[in-house]
Amino acid sequence: xxxxxxxxxxxxxxxxxxxxxxxxxxxxxxxxxxxxxxxxxxxxxxxxxxxxxxxxxxxxxxxxxxxxxxxxxxxxxxxxxxxxxxxxxxxxxxxxxxxxxxxxxxxxxxxxxxxxxxxxxxxxxxxxxxxxxxxxxxxxxxxxxxxxxxxxxxxxxxxxxxxxxxxxxxxxxxxxxxxxxxxxxxxxxxxxxxxxxxxxxxxxxxxxxxxxxxxxxxxxxxxxxxxxxxxxxxxxxxxxxxxxxxxxxxxxxxxxxxxxxxxxxxxxxxxxxxxxxxxxxxxxxxxxxxxxxxxxxxxxxxxxxxxxxxxxxxxxxxxxxxxxxxxxxxxxxxxxxxxxxxxxxxxxxxxxxxxxxxxxxxxxxxxxxxxxxxxxxxxxxxxxxxx
Amino acid sequence: xxxxxxxxxxxxxxxxxxxxxxxxxxxxxxxxxxxxxxxxxxxxxxxxxxxxxxxxxxxxxxxxxxxxxxxxxxxxxxxxxxxxxxxxxxxxxxxxxxxxxxxxxxxxxxxxxxxxxxxxxxx
Numbered sequence: 300x301x302x303x304x305x306x307x308x309x310x311x312x313x314x315x316x317x318x319x320x321x322x323x324x325x326x327x328x329x330x331x332x333x334x335x336x337x338x339x340x341x342x343x344x345x346x347x348x349x350x351x352x353x354x355x356x357x358x359x360x361x362x363x364x365x366x367x368x369x370x371x372x373x374x375x376x377x378x379x380x381x382x383x384x385x386x387x388x389x390x391x392x393x394x395x396x397x398x399x400x401x402x403x404x405x406x407x408x409x410x411x412x413x414x415x416x417x418x419x420x421x422x423x424x425x426x427x428x429x430x431x432x433x434x435x436x437x438x439x440x441x442x443x444x445x446x447x448x449x450x451x452x453x454x455x456x457x458x459x460x461x462x463x464x465x466x467x468x469x470x471x472x473x474x475x476x477x478x479x480x481x482x483x484x485x486x487x488x489x490x491x492x493x494x495x496x497x498x499x500x501x502x503x504x505x506x507x508x509x510x511x512x513x514x515x516x517x518x519x520x521x522x523x524x525x526x527x528x529x530x531x532x533x534x535x536x537x538x539x540x541x542x543x544x545x546x547x548x549x550x551x552x553x554x555x556x557x558x559x560x561x562x563x564x565x566x567x568x569x570x571x572x573x574x575x576x577x578x579x580x581x582x583x584x585x586x587x588x589x590x591x592x593x594x595x596x597x598x599x600x601x602x603x604x605x606x607x608x609x610x611x612x613x614x615x616x617x618x619x620x621x622x623x624x625x626x627x628x629x630x631x632x633x634x635x636x637x638x639x640x641x642x643x644x645x646x647x648x649x650x651x652x653x654x655x656x657x658x659x660x661x662x663x664x665x666x667x668x669x670x671x672x673x674x675x676x677x678x679x680x681x682x683x684x685x686x
Numbered sequence: 687x688x689x690x691x692x693x694x695x696x697x698x699x700x701x702x703x704x705x706x707x708x709x710x711x712x713x714x715x716x717x718x719x720x721x722x723x724x725x726x727x728x729x730x731x732x733x734x735x736x737x738x739x740x741x742x743x744x745x746x747x748x749x750x751x752x753x754x755x756x757x758x759x760x761x762x763x764x765x766x767x768x769x770x771x772x773x774x775x776x777x778x779x780x781x782x783x784x785x786x787x788x789x790x791x792x793x794x795x796x797x798x799x800x801x802x803x804x805x806x807x808x809x
Contacts, residue, residue, distance in 0.1 A: 606721075608745040612692065612700060647721075680706050681743040682716060682725040 382523025577667025767800025
């Protein structure tokens with residue numbers, strides 16, 4: 300089955316690392332007890348969770364006690380943004396975010412607007428980057444929280460979180476960072492990086508689906524109100540029985556990522572350069588987002604005169620995305636690319652190639668050839684005016 | 687229920703559109719609506735449609751629907767274009783309902799083509 304396609308959609312999800320798969324299998328055989336139970340079997344589950352927390356904490360350089368387990372980045376984003384905004388609402392109700400955030404963040408801000416919060420929606424520049432000075436200019440006395448993603452899931456554009464975080468610290472504004480596309484892929488040192496809340500999910504870095512975490516810095520005023528209720532687990536911040544096996548898998552995926560993050564980055568950089576070299580002279584093709592500062596695992600390109608859905612089908616058996624995977628059933632052009640100033644038609648023609656550890660140079664060479672052929676055939680089919 | 691967004695016929699017509707291209711000496715209509723651009727060209731002879739060709743910019747269903755129309759109506763009486771129904775394409779190609787608007791654009795183009803070829807105006 301795997302041989303039937305070439306997978307270039309690693310930003311949507313990654314396969315399990317074989318060692319992680321083995322760990323999950325072993326855990327599911329023997330670790331099943333409720334970790335809250337005070338018997339021997341429960342203690343085994345608790346030990347698995349503590350081990351996973353230590354591995355993830357080592358990747359991020361944080362204390363394991365600052366990590367709250369969730370079902371994934373969507374829940375982490377919801378808890379981090381809504382929880383912090385509500386916790387600090389007595390101080391002020393102004394919030395700041397970026398138009399190009401993931402829906403798991405923008406939808407929460409829209410919900411908070413209905414609750415009476417005021418949100419400033421910042422527009423990035425044409426390359427997708429947020430100017431820290433522009434960010435600083437919209438902060439007010441009553442600003443309590445900002446949420447800025449680290450690596451954009453559609454374009455790979457990376458924000459200057461260090462500069463933005465420093466501004467937030469100076470102005471006593473909490474900074475939440477959606478790092479779903481960053482954790483395990485680029486070095487993140489939360490002792491050095493001024494971030495208060497950070498969301499992540501395991502399945503973006505070769506761990507299991509269904510498990511993620513929210514980092515909550517141990518700083519005064521940095522707290523979240525829960526969004527789920529029903530138990531005392533995780534200091535009542537996020538109740539619910541913890542999946543020890545998934546946490547063990549996430550922990551091992553984090554440990555593996557930490558050991559090879561530089562190797563992975565070098566590998567992805569080579570692949571992206573090769574892919575771009577293969578398609579850059581296609582007439583009308585352009586990169587979405589600033590390629591120089593972007594995460595090397597993602598190459599998002601638009602091309603004039605081509606309809607995106609047909610392009611996607613013509614590219615088979617290559618698995619790529621047109622918009623973010625979470626939103627790919629929508630026929631609307633990507634709101635992220637529209638925010639970068641792309642026309643509806645250019646945004647609609649966008650293809651996101653995202654490479655991963657298993658991707659080979661032969662894969663991207665094939666993808667480049669296929670892309671050129673697909674564009675040529677669809678242009679040949681089109682009426683002259685649209686070509 | 688299939689988890690494929692495209693029926694086998696749509697995939698086949700999209701991959702091998704035998705009627706894609708232009709016609710010399712015939713009549714043609716161009717339509718640009720609903721995010722779809724199509725050009726349908728026809729050559730009539732003694733009350734029948736002798737040849738049909740199309741060009742299309744749109745989703746796979748639109749391209750497949752144009753090929754379906756051309757394959758089905760070549761050789762048919764010109765009058766049959768006046769009663770062409772988008773619902774035939776929707777049913778035969780299993781087009782999802784959210785794409786009805788795009789298929790109706792093709793219906794409009796076909797009926798316009800019928801009027802032009804019936805009146806004999808050249809493209």
